[in-house]
Amino acid sequence: MLKMHDKQKTLTIIVPCYNEEESIRLLYDEIMKVCATDTFKDIYTNILFVNDGSTDNTLSTILKMSLEYKNVNYISFSRNFGKESSIYAGLVHSKGDYIALMDADLQDPPGLLEQMYLSIINEGYDCVATKRISRKGEPLIRSFFANIFYKLINSMSKTEIVNGARDYRLMTRQMVDAILSLKEYNRFSKGLLGWVGFNVKWLAYENIERIAGKTKWSFWGLFAYSIEGILAFSVVPLAISSILGILLSFFSFLGIIFIVVRTLIFGDPVSGWPSLATIVCFIGGLQLLGLGIIGQYLSKTYLETKNRPIYIIKESNL
Ligand code: UDP
Ligand code: MG
Numbered sequence: 230m231l232k233m234h235d236k237q238k239t240l241t242i243i244v245p246c247y248n249e250e251e252s253i254r255l256l257y258d259e260i261m262k263v264c265a266t267d268t269f270k271d272i273y274t275n276i277l278f279v280n281d282g283s284t285d286n287t288l289s290t291i292l293k294m295s296l297e298y299k300n301v302n303y304i305s306f307s308r309n310f311g312k313e314s315s316i317y318a319g320l321v322h323s324k325g326d327y328i329a330l331m332d333a334d335l336q337d338p339p340g341l342l343e344q345m346y347l348s349i350i351n352e353g354y355d356c357v358a359t360k361r362i363s364r365k366g367e368p369l370i371r372s373f374f375a376n377i378f379y380k381l382i383n384s385m386s387k388t389e390i391v392n393g394a395r396d397y398r399l400m401t402r403q404m405v406d407a408i409l410s411l412k413e414y415n416r417f418s419k420g421l422l423g424w425v426g427f428n429v430k431w432l433a434y435e436n437i438e439r440i441a442g443k444t445k446w447s448f449w450g451l452f453a454y455s456i457e458g459i460l461a462f463s464v465v466p467l468a469i470s471s472i473l474g475i476l477l478s479f480f481s482f483l484g485i486i487f488i489v490v491r492t493l494i495f496g497d498p499v500s501g502w503p504s505l506a507t508i509v510c511f512i513g514g515l516q517l518l519g520l521g522i523i524g525q526y527l528s529k530t531y532l533e534t535k536n537r538p539i540y541i542i543k544e545s546n547l
Contacts, residue, residue, distance in 0.1 A: 236273040240264075240346075241325030245315030247281040249333035250290050251441035256331075257294060257301070259339045268343045272327075275300040279319045282309030295546050307543040312445075313416040314540040316396065320405050322547055329399045334439035337397035341432060345399040348430050355427035358398040360391055362433045371448065378455045385463035388423045391431065398422070414533050417454075417461040424462075460529055467526060470519035477515065 242260060246253060257276065264274040278291045280303060288305050295301040304318055316330060327349065331337045337359070345357035364372040379392035396418065400408075407425040446454075459466065 236271055238272050238327065239325040240269070240272050240274045240327045240329065241323040242274065242276045242329045242331055242342075243279065243316065243319030243323060244276060244331050244333050245279045245281055245312050245319065246283060246287050246291070246333045247309060247312070247315075247445055248283045248285045248287060249442055250283070250286040252333050252335060252439070253278065253287065253290055254294065255440060256333055256335055256339070257298070259335065260331075260342075263339045263342050266343060268346060272346075273300070275302055275325070277319055277323060278303040278333075279315040280305040281312065281315045282306050302545075302547055304545040304547065305543050307541040310540045312396075313418055316418055317416055318540045318542070320409055322545075323405065326402050327399060328402065328405045330396050332395075332397065334442060336437050336439050337395060338434065338437065341397075341434070342399065344432065349399060349401060352430070353428065354430045355404045356398055356400045356422075356429045357432060358391075358422070358429050359395045359432050359434060360393040361395065361436045362393075363435070364393065366436055366438070371451070374452070374455075378458075382455070382459055382462065385459060385465035386420070388420050388462050390419050390423055390458070390462070394419055394431075403427075413461075414535075414537065414539060415457060415461050415529050416539065417458045420458060420462040456525075460525055464526070466522045470522045473515060474519060477512070 244253070244256065260274070260276060263269070264272070278294075278301065280288045280291055288303075291301070291303045291305075295303055302322075304322055306314070306318070319330070320328065327346065329342060329345070331339065341359065348354050348357045364375065367375075376392065379390065382390050404425060404427050407427070408421055411421050411424070413421075
């Protein structure tokens with residue numbers, strides 16, 4: 230394929246945007262400042278905005294920018310598909326030799342790109358990823374559940390899912406192609422990126438507040454996302470429900486023998502129905518829990534077999 234420039238290599242920066250009208254111009258300027266440095270002198274940088282069904286002026290701002298600057302590309306979805314879909318679409322349409330994922334709100338400092346790029350070319354890494362140093366500035370209850378989530382998922386899954394990891398990272402083409410070979414519909418990129426392996430270097434930095442607009446994550450949104458993550462990267466909940474079933478059957482069987490023997494020896498005075506009722510409810514509850522867990526996996530399987538597209542593009546300048 231012919232390139233529109235004479236530089237040898239290309240860096241594509243993928244920016245998912247959902248209602249980010251105030252941030253994207255600032256972001257573009259910051260990125261271009263970094264890419265004008267000596268480190269990037271042999272690299273052509275283009276930015277691929279993925280407009281994820283924004284309801285504000287994000288799309289018109291991107292359109293204007295794409296006419297002003299020839300290194301601005303965009304894809305615009307037919308509706309909001311979620312950040313995972315935006316990332317996937319960006320990766321599918323990226324052509325660069327190096328590919329970065331960056332949020333639109335400047336919480337991912339573009340200045341780090343320099344260090345990331347140098348680590349890839351000089352130290353032989355395939356990917357330089359970022360994570361936050363601490364959870365400072367986050368509501369305590371959120372940090373509490375976040376820490377529990379990371380402990381849980383890492384104890385249940387062989388894929389390492391790094392606590393506090395951000396999606397901000399720079400990758401080689403080879404690693405991106407590996408990620409794209411995972412075609413699942415239920416995408417949990419924190420897991421997928423770990424699953425493909427490769428040499429990953431982690432940079433840590435203090436959390437930065439977003440420059441404008443507000444976060445798209447609510448507490449329940451994050452909660453549902455963490456369940457998705459566990460379902461996508463572990464089948465341990467299924468094993469737990471089978472083990473519980475086996476243990477319960479075993480102890481119930483011992484109980485039956487005990488009661489039969491006791492009745493044969495001491496007769497059968499009618500007593501203990503309240504305990505019986507609670508036991509019945511308890512077992513009923515456990516059965517529903519087990520069924521619910523199976524149901525969750527089944528529903529994911531159902532969505533996978535439908536084979537629906539992960540995103541639908543309405544317009545683009547690619
Ligand atoms: N985003 C998106 N689709 C969505 C929600 C978010 O493309 O449905 C984008 C958003 O525009 C931003 C990035 O994903 O560039 C991260 O979102 P946000 O800042 O709300 O998440 P946080 O940084 O609070 O985790
Ligand atoms: Mg953000």
